[in-house]
Amino acid sequence: MGLLYLLAATVNVWVLVLVLTAAFAFQFIAGEPPCPLCVMQRIALMMCALGPLYMLRQARDRALTARDVGIGSGIAIIAALLGATTSTRQVLLHILPGDPGFGTPFLGLHLYTWCLIAFISQIAASGLMLIGSAWLKEEERVAWRVASVTARAFVVIVVANLLSVIAEAGFNWDLPSDPVGYLLFKK
Amino acid sequence: MVYALFMILVLLTFGAMWRGHALQLPLFLLTVVLVLLHVVADMTTPLTLSF
Numbered sequence: 670m671g672l673l674y675l676l677a678a679t680v681n682v683w684v685l686v687l688v689l690t691a692a693f694a695f696q697f698i699a700g701e702p703p704c705p706l707c708v709m710q711r712i713a714l715m716m717c718a719l720g721p722l723y724m725l726r727q728a729r730d731r732a733l734t735a736r737d738v739g740i741g742s743g744i745a746i747i748a749a750l751l752g753a754t755t756s757t758r759q760v761l762l763h764i765l766p767g768d769p770g771f772g773t774p775f776l777g778l779h780l781y782t783w784c785l786i787a788f789i790s791q792i793a794a795s796g797l798m799l800i801g802s803a804w805l806k807e808e809e810r811v812a813w814r815v816a817s818v819t820a821r822a823f824v825v826i827v828v829a830n831l832l833s834v835i836a837e838a839g840f841n842w843d844l845p846s847d848p849v850g851y852l853l854f855k856k
Numbered sequence: 857m858v859y860a861l862f863m864i865l866v867l868l869t870f871g872a873m874w875r876g877h878a879l880q881l882p883l884f885l886l887t888v889v890l891v892l893l894h895v896v897a898d899m900t901t902p903l904t905l906s907f
Contacts (some may be wrong), residue, residue, distance in 0.1 A: 708859045709895060715866045716891070719873065719884060726874055740881070747888055755895050820874060824867070831863040842857050 671733050671809045674798070675816075678721035678741070681794060682819045685718040688787055689826045692780060693833070699773050702837050702848040706759045707772075710784045713752025715827050717791050720745025722823060725816040732810040738802040742795040749791040756785035862891055 689711060696703055703711065724741035727733060759781040763770040770779045778786075838844050839852030865887040872880040 705859070705898065709891065709898075712859065712862045712866065712891060715863070716884075716887065719866070719869060722870065723873055723880075726876070744884060751888060751891055751895070758895070758899055820870075823870065827863055827867055827870075831860055831867070834859045834863065835857075838857055838859065840857070844859065 670801070670805050671728070671811045672813075674733055674738065674801070674805065675725065675728055675811055675813045677794075677798060678724040679813075679815050679819050681721040681745075681791075682718050682725070682823060685714050685787075685791075686819075686822050686826050688783075689714055689830065693826070693829060695773075695775070695780065696833070701772050702850065703834075703844075704771060704846060704848060705844045706755055706762075707780065708834055708844065709755045710752055710759075710781065711830055713748055713755060713788065714784070715823075715830070716748035717745050717752065717788070718823055719748065720795065722820060725813065725819060728811065728813060729816060732807050733805065734807045735802040735805050738798055738805065742799045745795040746792055749788040749795070753785060753788035753792070756781050756788060760785060858894065862887065862894075865890065 692703070692707075692711060695701065720741045720743070722741075723744055724733060724737050727737040727741075759771070763779070772780055775783065834844075836851040836853045837848060839855070841852060845852075865883065869880060869883040869887055871877075872883050
Protein backbone atom coordinates (compact mmCIF):
# COMPACT_ATOMS: atom_id res chain seq x y z
CA MET A 670 0.00 0.00 0.00
CA GLY A 671 2.92 2.35 0.76
CA LEU A 672 4.23 1.82 -2.78
CA LEU A 673 0.79 2.59 -4.21
CA TYR A 674 0.71 5.85 -2.24
CA LEU A 675 4.12 6.94 -3.48
CA LEU A 676 3.11 6.07 -7.04
CA ALA A 677 -0.15 8.04 -6.66
CA ALA A 678 1.67 11.05 -5.16
CA THR A 679 4.27 11.00 -7.96
CA VAL A 680 1.59 10.76 -10.67
CA ASN A 681 -0.31 13.59 -8.95
CA VAL A 682 2.72 15.90 -9.05
CA TRP A 683 3.55 14.99 -12.66
CA VAL A 684 -0.04 15.63 -13.79
CA LEU A 685 0.09 19.08 -12.16
CA VAL A 686 3.51 19.78 -13.71
CA LEU A 687 2.15 18.71 -17.12
CA VAL A 688 -0.93 20.95 -16.72
CA LEU A 689 1.37 23.88 -15.86
CA THR A 690 3.63 23.03 -18.81
CA ALA A 691 0.61 22.89 -21.14
CA ALA A 692 -0.57 26.29 -19.90
CA PHE A 693 2.97 27.61 -20.41
CA ALA A 694 3.09 26.16 -23.95
CA PHE A 695 -0.33 27.67 -24.68
CA GLN A 696 0.99 31.04 -23.54
CA PHE A 697 3.80 31.00 -26.09
CA ILE A 698 2.24 29.00 -28.97
CA ALA A 699 -1.08 30.88 -28.97
CA GLY A 700 0.72 34.10 -28.01
CA GLU A 701 -1.64 34.77 -25.10
CA PRO A 702 0.03 36.02 -21.93
CA PRO A 703 -1.96 34.91 -18.87
CA CYS A 704 -4.35 37.35 -17.16
CA PRO A 705 -4.15 37.96 -13.37
CA LEU A 706 -6.77 35.29 -12.57
CA CYS A 707 -5.01 32.79 -14.88
CA VAL A 708 -1.75 33.39 -12.98
CA MET A 709 -3.57 32.91 -9.66
CA GLN A 710 -4.85 29.55 -10.92
CA ARG A 711 -1.32 28.54 -11.90
CA ILE A 712 -0.14 29.46 -8.40
CA ALA A 713 -2.94 27.32 -6.90
CA LEU A 714 -1.86 24.39 -9.14
CA MET A 715 1.69 24.78 -7.80
CA MET A 716 0.35 24.85 -4.24
CA CYS A 717 -1.68 21.67 -4.92
CA ALA A 718 1.57 19.90 -5.86
CA LEU A 719 3.02 20.72 -2.42
CA GLY A 720 0.64 18.14 -0.88
CA PRO A 721 1.87 15.03 -2.72
CA LEU A 722 5.44 16.41 -2.58
CA TYR A 723 5.10 16.50 1.22
CA MET A 724 4.21 12.79 1.18
CA LEU A 725 7.17 12.00 -1.10
CA ARG A 726 9.51 13.93 1.20
CA GLN A 727 8.29 12.19 4.36
CA ALA A 728 8.65 8.77 2.73
CA ARG A 729 12.28 9.51 1.78
CA ASP A 730 13.75 8.75 5.19
CA ARG A 731 11.14 6.48 6.77
CA ALA A 732 7.88 4.63 6.13
CA LEU A 733 4.91 6.73 5.03
CA THR A 734 2.35 7.14 7.82
CA ALA A 735 -1.36 7.96 7.84
CA ARG A 736 -0.39 11.30 9.44
CA ASP A 737 1.77 12.15 6.41
CA VAL A 738 -1.09 11.25 4.07
CA GLY A 739 -3.44 13.38 6.18
CA ILE A 740 -1.18 16.46 6.11
CA GLY A 741 -0.30 16.04 2.41
CA SER A 742 -3.94 15.59 1.39
CA GLY A 743 -4.96 18.54 3.57
CA ILE A 744 -2.40 20.77 1.83
CA ALA A 745 -3.64 19.65 -1.60
CA ILE A 746 -7.33 20.09 -0.69
CA ILE A 747 -6.87 23.61 0.75
CA ALA A 748 -4.85 24.67 -2.31
CA ALA A 749 -7.43 23.10 -4.66
CA LEU A 750 -10.27 24.93 -2.89
CA LEU A 751 -8.36 28.17 -3.35
CA GLY A 752 -7.84 27.40 -7.03
CA ALA A 753 -11.46 26.31 -7.54
CA THR A 754 -12.61 29.62 -6.03
CA THR A 755 -10.46 31.53 -8.53
CA SER A 756 -11.55 29.38 -11.49
CA THR A 757 -15.22 29.72 -10.54
CA ARG A 758 -14.77 33.47 -10.31
CA GLN A 759 -13.39 33.52 -13.88
CA VAL A 760 -16.04 31.13 -15.22
CA LEU A 761 -18.77 33.35 -13.72
CA LEU A 762 -17.22 36.45 -15.32
CA HIS A 763 -17.84 34.89 -18.75
CA ILE A 764 -21.02 32.94 -18.13
CA LEU A 765 -23.47 35.30 -19.85
CA PRO A 766 -24.78 34.12 -23.26
CA GLY A 767 -22.86 35.71 -26.12
CA ASP A 768 -19.68 36.23 -24.07
CA PRO A 769 -16.77 34.77 -26.09
CA GLY A 770 -14.76 34.07 -22.92
CA PHE A 771 -11.12 34.92 -22.31
CA GLY A 772 -8.44 33.37 -24.50
CA THR A 773 -8.55 30.58 -27.05
CA PRO A 774 -10.59 27.51 -26.01
CA PHE A 775 -8.93 24.08 -25.87
CA LEU A 776 -11.13 21.09 -26.82
CA GLY A 777 -14.17 23.33 -26.56
CA LEU A 778 -13.47 24.62 -23.07
CA HIS A 779 -11.51 27.65 -21.91
CA LEU A 780 -8.40 27.08 -19.81
CA TYR A 781 -10.07 28.41 -16.64
CA THR A 782 -12.87 25.83 -17.07
CA TRP A 783 -10.23 23.09 -17.45
CA CYS A 784 -8.59 24.45 -14.32
CA LEU A 785 -11.86 24.16 -12.39
CA ILE A 786 -12.13 20.51 -13.51
CA ALA A 787 -8.50 19.96 -12.44
CA PHE A 788 -9.10 21.45 -8.98
CA ILE A 789 -12.27 19.38 -8.42
CA SER A 790 -10.37 16.26 -9.55
CA GLN A 791 -7.55 17.13 -7.13
CA ILE A 792 -10.02 17.36 -4.23
CA ALA A 793 -11.54 14.00 -5.22
CA ALA A 794 -8.10 12.36 -5.56
CA SER A 795 -7.00 13.70 -2.16
CA GLY A 796 -10.24 12.45 -0.60
CA LEU A 797 -9.57 8.98 -2.01
CA MET A 798 -6.03 9.08 -0.61
CA LEU A 799 -7.40 9.97 2.82
CA ILE A 800 -9.87 7.07 2.72
CA GLY A 801 -7.15 4.68 1.50
CA SER A 802 -4.91 5.57 4.45
CA ALA A 803 -7.09 3.21 6.52
CA TRP A 804 -5.23 0.33 4.81
CA LEU A 805 -1.76 1.88 4.95
CA LYS A 806 0.89 -0.34 6.56
CA GLU A 807 3.09 2.13 8.39
CA GLU A 808 6.03 -0.17 8.98
CA GLU A 809 6.67 -0.73 5.28
CA ARG A 810 9.43 1.61 3.99
CA VAL A 811 9.79 1.88 0.22
CA ALA A 812 12.86 3.19 -1.61
CA TRP A 813 11.43 5.65 -4.15
CA ARG A 814 14.11 7.20 -6.34
CA VAL A 815 11.68 9.06 -8.61
CA ALA A 816 10.92 11.52 -5.79
CA SER A 817 13.95 13.77 -6.38
CA VAL A 818 13.38 13.89 -10.17
CA THR A 819 9.73 14.79 -9.51
CA ALA A 820 10.77 17.53 -7.09
CA ARG A 821 13.24 18.93 -9.64
CA ALA A 822 10.55 19.02 -12.36
CA PHE A 823 8.31 20.94 -9.95
CA VAL A 824 11.03 23.49 -9.17
CA VAL A 825 11.81 23.97 -12.88
CA ILE A 826 8.18 24.71 -13.79
CA VAL A 827 7.72 27.09 -10.84
CA VAL A 828 10.93 28.99 -11.70
CA ALA A 829 9.89 29.16 -15.38
CA ASN A 830 6.53 30.65 -14.37
CA LEU A 831 8.27 33.04 -11.99
CA LEU A 832 10.51 34.38 -14.77
CA SER A 833 7.53 34.58 -17.13
CA VAL A 834 5.40 36.57 -14.69
CA ILE A 835 8.28 38.96 -13.93
CA ALA A 836 8.68 39.54 -17.70
CA GLU A 837 4.93 40.04 -18.06
CA ALA A 838 4.46 42.41 -15.13
CA GLY A 839 7.69 44.37 -15.58
CA PHE A 840 8.14 46.71 -12.63
CA ASN A 841 4.40 46.95 -11.91
CA TRP A 842 2.80 45.56 -8.76
CA ASP A 843 -0.13 43.96 -10.65
CA LEU A 844 -0.73 42.65 -14.17
CA PRO A 845 -3.01 44.43 -16.65
CA SER A 846 -6.46 42.79 -16.75
CA ASP A 847 -6.10 42.01 -20.45
CA PRO A 848 -2.35 41.58 -21.02
CA VAL A 849 -1.03 41.69 -24.58
CA GLY A 850 2.72 41.49 -24.08
CA TYR A 851 5.68 41.48 -21.73
CA LEU A 852 6.01 44.83 -20.00
CA LEU A 853 9.60 44.20 -18.89
CA PHE A 854 10.76 44.37 -22.53
CA LYS A 855 8.67 47.38 -23.51
CA LYS A 856 10.13 50.88 -23.62
CA MET B 857 5.34 41.60 -8.87
CA VAL B 858 2.70 40.37 -6.43
CA TYR B 859 2.43 37.10 -8.39
CA ALA B 860 6.20 36.69 -8.39
CA LEU B 861 6.05 37.10 -4.60
CA PHE B 862 3.47 34.30 -4.34
CA MET B 863 5.61 32.01 -6.50
CA ILE B 864 8.67 32.78 -4.38
CA LEU B 865 6.60 31.87 -1.31
CA VAL B 866 5.66 28.56 -2.98
CA LEU B 867 9.36 27.89 -3.65
CA LEU B 868 10.27 28.80 -0.06
CA THR B 869 7.55 26.49 1.26
CA PHE B 870 8.82 23.71 -0.95
CA GLY B 871 12.40 24.34 0.17
CA ALA B 872 11.38 24.18 3.84
CA MET B 873 9.34 21.04 3.12
CA TRP B 874 12.18 19.26 1.34
CA ARG B 875 14.61 20.07 4.14
CA GLY B 876 12.10 19.02 6.78
CA HIS B 877 12.19 22.51 8.33
CA ALA B 878 9.67 23.36 11.06
CA LEU B 879 8.47 26.39 9.05
CA GLN B 880 7.05 24.27 6.22
CA LEU B 881 3.42 24.33 7.36
CA PRO B 882 3.42 27.96 8.66
CA LEU B 883 4.88 29.05 5.30
CA PHE B 884 2.19 27.12 3.43
CA LEU B 885 -0.55 28.65 5.56
CA LEU B 886 0.94 32.14 5.09
CA THR B 887 0.89 31.60 1.30
CA VAL B 888 -2.73 30.41 1.47
CA VAL B 889 -3.80 33.47 3.48
CA LEU B 890 -1.99 35.95 1.18
CA VAL B 891 -3.33 34.32 -2.00
CA LEU B 892 -6.83 34.17 -0.51
CA LEU B 893 -6.68 37.86 0.43
CA HIS B 894 -5.61 38.71 -3.12
CA VAL B 895 -8.46 36.64 -4.63
CA VAL B 896 -10.98 38.25 -2.27
CA ALA B 897 -9.62 41.70 -3.15
CA ASP B 898 -10.05 40.86 -6.84
CA MET B 899 -13.60 39.62 -6.26
CA THR B 900 -14.62 42.77 -4.43
CA THR B 901 -13.29 45.27 -6.98
CA PRO B 902 -15.03 46.37 -10.20
CA LEU B 903 -15.04 43.85 -13.05
CA THR B 904 -12.67 45.97 -15.14
CA LEU B 905 -9.82 44.88 -12.87
CA SER B 906 -10.04 41.20 -13.73
CA PHE B 907 -10.70 38.93 -16.67
